[in-house]
Amino acid sequence: MTAHSLGRPEVVITGIGMVTPAGADTSTAWKAVCAGQSAAAADPRLAGLGVDFCCAVAGFDPDLVLGEDARRMDPFTQFSVAAARAAAADAGLTEGNRDAARTGVVLGTAVGGQGTWEEQGRRLHDRGPRAVNPLTVPKAIGNIAAGAVAMDLGLHGPSLTVSTACAAGTTALGYALDLLRAGRCDVVLAGGTEAAVTPLVSTAFDRLKALSRRRDDPAHASRPFDRQRDGFVLGEGAAVLVVERAEHARARGWRPYARLLGYGASSDAHHLTAPDPSGRCAQLALQQALEDARVHPSDVRLVNAHATSTPQGDAVEARLIERVFGTDAAITSTKGVTGHMLGAAGAVEAALTALSVDQGVIPPTANFEAPDAALPGIDIVHGAPRTVPVPVAVSNSFGFGGHNAVVVLGSV
Incomplete structure (x- = not known):
């Protein structure tokens, strides 16, 4: 029995883009995850703090990927735009086979451009108001990653940001599913992005006693379900999935990875x-x-x-x-x-x-x-x-x- 026979459209995942600590592209990340290769290591951004290690994005050069636009973006936006470009390319999504007005963006984030807020706060404290970057707000506000993806790809459908803490990326997929089933969109680029490896965020989580403190062995610090687990390891990055109505994917001859059920x-x-x-x-x-x-x-x-x-x-x-x-x-x-x-x-x-x-x-x-x-x-x-x-x-x-x-x- 198909989804259509049950009175609602079938929805499929046709493209994947990732920028992660396991690798800055989907193939590299998948291989590392399958190999069980931990990305945790000491990070100079956290030097001198109670927890000085994290899972940082590996192999990503924002200037190379995004050019001059990178300077106007907080890393959480850089990650999302790069992942969205990769997802669209992976799905074979082009101006010629999608309707921009019926292609949406839904991204999730927990903290948004936290690094920009911290950097500009230090500038204000140390050097005064004139040192604060005029682009601070459009770089740091939480919705800007979704807005930047829409601008970068020329998409005119709904552009939304959800913030449900560590559930945000999954919530975004749920909203995308609703938009597609409701007939408001044919395609949605959905996912999540985060660049919260900052001194304040790391310290705040450490003060909550949420982080692992295995400073002597960070590669073995994140150990889900293991009896010696002692907290999580902070990570960063983004993933964007192209989610579309199956009939739309079939019409353009594209094979999906999976169905979003x-x-x-x-x-x-x-x-x-x-x-x-x-x-x-x-x-x-x-x-x-x-x-x-x-x-x-x-x-x-x-x-x-x-x-x-x-x-x-x-x-x-x-x-x-x-x-x-x-x-x-x-x-x-x-x-x-x-x-x-x-x-x-x-x-x-x-x-x-x-x-x-x-x-x-x-x-x-x-x-x-x-x-x-x-x-x-x-x-x-x-x-x-x-x-x-x-x-x-x-x-x-x-x-x-x-x-x-x-x-x-x-x-x-």
Whole structure:
């Protein structure tokens, strides 16, 4: 039974663009994630701080990629424009085969142009008002990444920014799905972007005791679900996916990576930073996504977990996964490689999940060495990639403030 026969259009993912700590292009990032190669290392931007390491974007030269425009962009916008260009090229999307008025942009971010705010704040403090860059506001405001993507590609459909903390990239995909199903767009470039590796953000997370403090061994600091996990590793980057109505993709002869089957969202309404320990509202988002996708939990072969390597968050999610899927689905968390990319995380993980569905390969959970005896015995892929058909997969995202978002992907 097709989506059309159920009264709604089928939606597919036809292009992927990534700028990540695992690599500044999709192919490099995918290979590194499948190899379980952690990107965490000391970063001079964080020198002298309590946590002086992160997962920084690798191999990206904004001046080479973006030219003079790079100077007018905060890194979070640089990442998103580069990823969007790559996604559009990967999808074969051109002026000749899309209607600009029916092509939208939906991007998620948690903190926006934080580096610009910090830099200009220092200038104001040290040198006075005349030292502040006149372009500070248009460089730093949170919506500007979506606006810049639309301007760069000449798109005139809806241009939106969502901010649901670390669920933002996944929330953006959900909004894109709604726009396509509602008939407001034929194509949406959807994803997330973040450039929050800054002294203030790193220190703030450290003061919350959210970050790993393995300064002597940063490469093994991000270890989702492992019994010795002690916090997440801050990451940065972007991913943009070209999401379009299947009939539109077929008309231009383009083969998708995967179908975007469903989306669910909920709010814990519990705590500023901690997840509800029961996991009941995160489970609500997951169940909504499965119902929206019209699939049964037994159909799901892969869960790309949010699992950030924090003691509490991973535990809540592991129990949630076990309740819904038992031990039938394979579980991975790619944050062992990329670190936690905040508002970009859900988009990057959805992109990696689409590649798993397309290629039948599940990346390992890097640095997972020993299970936590307090957690259920879920099937965590580790040590090496697993080659297996992935007809249906789920990608989870959970954020500060209790934001929960889940997408379901399926094979073509």
